[in-house]
Amino acid sequence: MSWVKEISKVLYVDLSKKTFWVESREDLFSKWLGGIGVAVQLYKEEVPKGADPLGPENAIVLAVGPLTAVFPMASKTISVFKSPLTGTMAESHAGGRAPAAIRFAGLGAIVIKGASERPVYLVVEGERVRFRDAGTLWGMRSAETVGRVLREALPGAGLRTIMRIGRAGERLVRYANVIIETYRHFGRMGLGAVFGSKKLKALVVIGRRSSKVPKIREYREAYAEILEVARGAATKKYHELGTAANVLPLNKLGALPTRNFLSGRFEGAESISGERLLESLSRRLSCVGCPVACIHLAAIREQYEDEKYFYKVENVPYDYELLYALGSNLGVSDTVGVLKLIKVVEEEGMDAISAGVALAWATEALERGLITKEHTIVELKWGDWQAYSKSLHYIVEQPNDFYKVLALGVREAASRYGGEEFALHYNGLEPAGYHTGPLYHLSLAIGGRHSHLDAGAYGMDEGLASAKARVPEPEEAVRLIASEESWRQVLNSLAVCLFGRRVYGPGAVTKALRSLGYELGEKELEELGKSIYLERHTVKLSEGFRPEDVKIPRRVLETPTPLGFVTEEYLRRGIQHFAETIRKQGR
Secondary structure: OOHHHHHOEEEEEEOOOOEEEEEEOHHHHHHHOOHHHHHHHHHHHHOOOOOOOOOOOOOEEEEOOOOOOOOOOOOOEEEEEEOOOOOOEEEEEEOOOHHHHHHHOOOOEEEEEOOOOOOEEEEEEOOEEEEEEOOOOOOOOOHHHHHHHHHHHOOOOOEEEEEEOOHHHHOOOOOEOEEEOOOEEEOOOOHHHHHHHOOEEEEEEEEOOOOOOOOHHHHHHHHHHHHHHHOOOOOHHHHHOHHHHHHHHHHHHOOOOEOOOOEOOOOOHHHHOHHHHHHHEEEEEOOOOOOOOOEEEEEEEEEOOOOOOOEEEEEEEEOHHHHHHOOHHHOOOOHHHHHHHHHHHHHHOEOHHHHHHHHHHHHHHHHOOOOOHHHHOOOOOOOOHHHHHHHHHHHHHOOOHHHHHHOOOHHHHHHHHOOHHHOOOEOOEOOOOOOOOHHHHHHHHHOOOOOOOOOOHHHHHHHHHHHOOOOOOHHHHHHHHHHHHHHHHHHHHHOOOHHHOOOOOHHHHHHHHHOOOOOOOHHHHHHHHHHHHHHHHHHHHHOOOOHHHOOOOHHHHHOOEOOEOOOHHHHHHHHHHHHHHHHHHOO
């Protein structure tokens, strides 16, 4: 059996009819590899133009790649869906056990469509699907509790993953996420709200199969070479400090967003740095098939109420984006306070970046008198993590109209209450924590997801600042960003973690694929990446997205970066060039 045939089965699930079936889609997997390449095509087939992101016509596509479960760091599941935040095709990636479980279930992709009338969870075991009642799970306060209940209810052998939503997804918070196992997520762009709209509380996948690679000698050689690099300097940072290592260098550069991007430096950066959090480190974890162990957990030790000698210890995952969004951008420098805020978003099932940016906007809107304490219920002040903790719960509980609107995202909140000049978002998606310069903000405007994950433009800015080099013209910047984003589409189709982008260069990818029977050279891979890049953008254009309509947050033009002030003229020129290029190439 060829490797393409081995990985090309797609499981379709219709929640409305409670039916399922499996199709072999060698046509897609042979042309697009897997991951994002295949997921975009399945999205095009399943989601009609004009579909409501929270309607039954929206579909959830989950896809893995040809390297999944057979090569190091091929540890991502790619999800594609129509985003309730942006209104266009979106994607989110997650690790944990999910990719290996899907692969060992004998599947290359899962498509979930329709909507259930009552809460359900799905149990996928090979080509069999069980529809289970989730009425008792719906409304549980902690997403972690849901996972524990399902683990106890579904004992047995095999590689198992549990993807579930918290209360945020149930209440259709537009930036709700999907939690995988305990510490991994489909975080950005609101997949949790799509789960909630379908009354899908959880998806459990159990894999029991195995596979035999076609060229065992070549495979072992390629595997050993990739593993050696994956254990070396290319990933050392992610293992030792994790992405929290970014806090102090970005702060020194003046690129750490602070108090709703009012500044690029935070006086409390040391207290929320990766170095400080090592003092609370309890353990490091890896996704299945990854030697890096980039998941860092900090232990919070708290005394029980009215108990003098008894304590409870909770493990909280942290990384740079969470420390920025719930730390510097809210002015919170209390180390334990930041961890407790992270714990809240974990329990409720919210994207930390969007939630933190929403609270930063609300804090400034309160300061400026656009809203009052009657709206926020608690007095939101920079650095007051206790107030922010309550406010995070209110976003989910939605006790008044203000929190119902805040649950829709910063764009909707500013449209309703004002303050659009300091509302941080690109096409409705709140930004990650890099105020590095013009290339980064241009990448957010033109990226497929409007996310820092689309391309490493923040690194390009940092390189320019370090070398004191000239900032490229906007047209050249677009070319650089598009080139980097195009190669990422190859990695995302292989379903390789982007922390491995220095591990999986063109030579390593070619060698790995050849050991599995693929005859693809570096040039062919480069062209495939460009094709997938174009597919992602043309789908968005077909859904009505106009790059020229993306609003530039006024605040990013007012706060200096390490490369000086970003100008609207620079960004507009870049956006216009991008729009013209994509439309021309997409004809």
